[in-house]
Amino acid sequence: RGLHIVPIIEDEDELVYFTNLKSGKSIGDVGIRIDVDVKVKSHWDKKFNRFGFSAEEVLNMGKIKNLKMLHYHISSQVVQSKDLVLLLKAAIKIFIKLKKVNPALDAIDIGGGFAVPYEKKKLYPIDGVIKNIIKTLNETVAKESIEPPDIIVEWGRYLVAPAQITIFKVLHQKTIASGPAKKWYIIDGSFINDLSDTWALHQKWHVVPVNNMNAKKLIRVWLAGSTCDSDDKYTAGGHYILLPSTENLETGQYQYLAVFDTGAYQDALSSHHCLLSSPAKIIAQNGILALARRRETPDEVGKQFGW
Structure with missing residues (x-):
């Protein structure tokens, strides 16, 4: 249907599954998730992260079948914009090393973390962060004579919260x-x-x-x-x-x-x-209001529980 889906491998069982698919059953390109060893101030400022491989584990894998994308996702609601760039710098170093043995690798997914100003306090401008990310990425790979990879972000909270x-x-x-x-x-x-x-x-x-x-x-x-x-x-x-x-x-x-x-x-x-009851949902667009869902009645709620 015109979608290019890249499964992200984040543990050893998934790695074995995708790399051992027989010819004719290949799912195509894959990505791999790393646990970037950088601590930032955020909602999920945890001591341990269960997601992804360490840099050492990934680099010891050598060539990975159909590797197309490097992915990391450090947190949600990152407080300082400089931390978003700091994470990228650490990830690019791993990307460059992987690229040397995985030439098809040409994309980096930097995950989420861009903060929503929930309390309407000024945080950081999105334009400035994007410019710093692109500048940092281009300058770093240029030193290694590598083409800049495609950049993918997962700033879903930032996009949909204000909606x-x-x-x-x-x-x-x-x-x-x-x-x-x-x-x-x-x-x-x-x-x-x-x-x-x-x-x-x-x-x-x-x-x-x-x-x-x-x-x-x-x-x-x-x-x-x-x-x-x-x-x-x-x-x-x-x-x-x-x-x-x-x-x-x-x-x-x-x-x-x-x-x-x-x-x-x-x-x-x-x-x-x-x-x-679940509340009513109203869509307001271009000055027009439309009822997308009315408020549930007590009978409707009861039926969901078999009454």
């Missing part, structure tokens, strides 16, 4: 006796179900009011989901969110809140904890 916002309705509020915030705002959804990175990764979000934006009084609040779980909350890392007071809303009116940059992972990881 979605999540809107909640504040159902009611409760007073907090003591703490940085003064009120709980209870929403008509769940951070566990709808924005699971909130409790899984302690993700901070940019939260703004949708209506009541001219309220004269702003108060410190924490947000709580509608499940029975004490982890179903958002406190901005234990601080507070500054939002309009609801005291000036007319009877029957509700406060609505928007959470930005929720397009990556949140829907895919969503659930029905406490049997809450």
